[in-house]
Amino acid sequence: MNSGRASRPRSGRHRSRVITPIAIAVAALTLSACGSGGKSGGGGDTNFVTNSGGITTVARTERTSVNEIAGETLEGKTLDVADLKGKVVVLNVWGSWCPPCRAEAPHFAKVAKDTEAQGVSFVGINTRDPNKGPALAFEKDYGVEYPSLYDPTGKLILSGFPKGTLNPQAIPSTIVLDRDGKIAARSLMALNEDKLRKMIAPLIAEK
Template sequence: MNSGRAPRRRPGRRPRAILSATAVIAALALSACTSGGKSGGGGDTNFVTNAGGISTAALGDRRPVNEIAGETLEGDQLDVADLKGKVVVLNVWGSWCPPCRAEAPHFAKVAKETESKGVAFVGINTRDPNKGPALAFEKDYGVEYPSLYDPTGKLIVNGFPKGSLNPQSIPSTIVLDRQGKIAARSLMALNEEKLRKMIDPLIAEK
């Protein structure tokens, strides 16, 4: 006997794209815009963290990054893999982030002074809903190196293997050796001295 009720619809699954975007935003919001942070990438690691909060990986324990490529704030295409052979400094930042503003002049200065030594700086701008504020940030602080535009954080989440020295806060700085492997990481704003302490040992490696 038909009761006259319409059959109940089973709730549909949320699209994977929505779930992925939610996961990315949640990961970035976890430690967004902090002046410090705990080290560690999970798993059985051999990372060493010094008193200044900089974590390093010994040569035999380093892991390569995944693909980190896309459009820069200026609209050019950039692939970090093309920089292999250089020491690469990856800085995760946002124009809305006070610690990012504090460290920006130091990064701009060190980037210019180490370019001739085979060091390349690449920013990863995140959580800026449009490019305008980020471009103004670069102009205000004299940042001349390129930044990949990553408003949803996909490059940050997918570009670094789990269990590695991956970014876990904004700002984060990751330094790759000349083979494109993750050698050092900081989860806090850096001054010139601390930034050079991350870079100089890798410049000296042959």
Template sequence: MSLSRAPRRTLLAVGVLSAALTLSACGGDSNGKSGGGGNTNFVTNTGGIATAPKGERAATGKLAGETLDGEQLDVADLKGKVVVLNVWGSWCAPCRAEAPHFAKVAKDLEGKGVEFVGLNTRDPNKQPALAFEEDYGVTYPSLYDPQGKLILFGFPKGTLSPQSIPSTVVLDKEGRIAARSLMALNEEKLRSMIDPLLKEK
């Protein structure tokens, strides 16, 4: 590698890291505004949950990789089911607050056409994240995304993308982005994002 290329690669790496850090840590932006601009018709209810009309939903980018348990997971393989994607970190207090609700709803809806997938981010190693899952009874898989690359590149610009930690994005049965919350959720609000999509034909 030439010396002239080294700084360029370093700058690129710093740029990616800086972009990852723009996710507001443990943020509570509940205004539900769309991220990325463009022609968006998102509807935000008073609970801070934004939804996209059925005919105007976008597909995600690639959301695949290694889970905290060392398995390979590709969210695209879950098409045909409603998929709940939860962005979390073991260090995040609001994530800890919502974790019991996610664990309960995931267990209640097991085998009923819903799959939960966590996106674990900013944990520099897996141990704290694995301990978090054990402490809160989280049994569904989480993709390990310490630098936030899946979060940055898995959601196209102008879609209901996760912009804080925690964030929750729910995909419809076609794998399209249907709803998003940028705050910690209780059981009632989480179910309010899932139930309408389960009823869709």
């Protein structure tokens, strides 16, 4: 009996040693993913030209189309970005757990409303939220009225963008498509209202 009681504390200590590294690893992944930049995934010449504000652009003659970006939104509706061809499309990758995402959300909500009449559509890609609850609360808290595709495992991020155009570890990220559905601008950092407007304006002006 004494030996049985003595073995239980050792078992508890063992569980503690196993859980702690896992918790640390998960926390480290979250911190590294949120707001990290660096080179985009994949290889090849993406034709991006770096500007001073952390935003890169692509000349109109050298732009490439995105792959299929379609699925279910947080509200349970079906959305296909290809259906938005003819509009300037702002794709924003975000997570409710990400502090920079919370910082930029009010700016995106405001600019989305202000530019809708100019033929601009905003689409979010919500990622790494294991369930929709926190993401839906995020949208409500920050007045985000445009739809977000639900991509908890990052599948859309990895398959929807050509190699070299988006770093899947950079959250938040924003990619803007021209009216032909081609990638025209990119930011791998949080944006304020001024930078977001400067990113979109040249594409609104394109004929």
